[in-house]
Amino acid sequence: MTPFDYTRAEGSAAAVKQVSGSAKATFLGGGTCLIDLMKLHVENHDLLVDITPLPLDRIEATAGGGVRIGANVRNSELAHDATIYKNYPALSEALLSGASPQLRNMATVGGNLMQRTRCPYFRNGFSPCNKREPKSGCAAKDGYNRSHAVLGVSEHCIATHPSDMCVALIAFDAVVKTHGPKGERAIPITDFHLVPGDTPDRETVLEHGELITAVELPAAPWAMRSHYLKVRDRASYEFALASAAVALEVVDGVIKTARVALGGVATKPWRAADAEKSLVGQKPGAPAFAATAEMATKGVAPRQFNGFKVALVRRVIVRALETVAAMK
Template sequence: MRPFDYVRAADVGTAIAAVRERPGGAFLAGGTTEVDLVRQNVLRPDLLVDINDLPLDRVEDLPDGGLRIGALARMSDVARAPGVAERFPMVAQSLLLGASPQLRNMASMGGNLCQRVRCSYFRDAVSPCNKREPGSGCAAIPGFHRGHAVLGTSDKCIAAHPSDAAVALAALDAVVRTRGPDGERGIPIDDFFLLPGDTPQHERALRHGELITAIEVPAVPVARRSVYLKVRDRASYEFALVSVAAALDVRDGAVAEVRLALGGVATKPWRARAAERSLLGGPATADAFGEAAAHELAAAEPRPLNSFKVELARRTAVRALAMLTEGAER
């Protein structure tokens, strides 16, 4: 274990200032991933600022039908909140499928968005990894990459984004609220997560010392009829090979509104906008769903061991949308 300092912050301003003053400083919430990475010598902070005493754990229904989720709200509490389960079932389902009950009781929503990739080469602290040591190379590209991404990759990194909840939030156009040395801002979730490009060490649009305070989900009436479908190697506590967050409104046999995002297949939560555009106004049929998903996945760049993900993602999207058509027409 590398030595580091630890402090417990009593207010938001103190927490931000403490991290800002130390280049190696970091925030600590549930710690369900961060502590492991410190032990493995993957993360090397010289200061951890414990933020668990900050008043950022509320789940609030907004007057317009939206939702405000405090960054320190625990995954299990958010999944059980009536406003989430009733108006945004895809979010509740993604949280319940995202981890074991023990982890859900500890893990915070802000931490879930900031969790690091599950690539074994990133986590072994030895293999070449451009996320861990920029310029060292990507061991996954010539190595074992079965679980890695096929969308949004670069020649510097192909690690898949691990969060389930972030996929559902991406489908809903959530906004990440932050506070930092320069004040407060709201970051659309699609801008919050960064593609690897030539700088895979930068995964999120957060500045040093900037703290997530809340996640705001706008009112999305179609989300009342939504689903989060996750395909994995085993049914218990496993990361997605492919996942789909979908919401659908069918009128007179045609798609009136649709939200679609993919997980497990991309380097960030992947909003399937090309598929959405293809579906709008068209027939709500399995053939149409398959064509739209294939259109979205045409940009995929699979490798030998993960090429199965392209067809698996297409089929999973069709299944999720088909589930939502049952009794949905009006």
């Protein structure tokens, strides 16, 4: 790591001021992604402002019947929170399918929203990579791209968004609360992450120095019937080859609400909105689910080594929907 100073935040406003005041400062949460990338010299900062002392570590009910999750809540705590477990089970499952118990004890909700890609060409520090070094090219497109995205790609970047948690959050219409140099704002999570386009280095809409303070989940009774399904090579401790967070609300044998969000296959946490719409009004079952899976993968752009993800993610969607449909 290049040398940096370390300070503990004394209040959100002070932290925002400290980081926004220096181009080479950033927030330190659990550190599981940031310290990793700093060790690889992919990220270099002069100042880390440790925000974990800030009182952003509560999970509380909102007036609207939803849940407000502090940005510093650790992944393990959130996963095992009784309300989340009961009312938003796919979020709990997504969190528990990510990383390892140790890493989940460290990683925070805010940090997980800011998680960066596992693309080996991004991480190796020297290959052409438009995300790491704008305008340098993309080694992954014609390189080894088994882990890469098939959705949301551009000619400049095909790096997969690695988060499991965000896939569940996007299925539940989460809202990201921030405190920035220009004040506070609430960002719907669908707008929070950016597809690479021609600026793959810009991954979220956050401004420099804008601090995530919380994530709000709106009330969603149907979310109790949700499920996160993740396929990977190992049985644990591995990023997804393909995953899906799905939810179904079935009234009188007909689907009233549907959610289909995908992980491991896209450049950002992927909400398959058209596919969801196609389910509404249908009877839950194999024909509808297969058509939805087909629709969710419309416009895929596979490369040499990741073509299998298209078929795989379709099957993941179908299986996840079948599982939810069978829930009591």
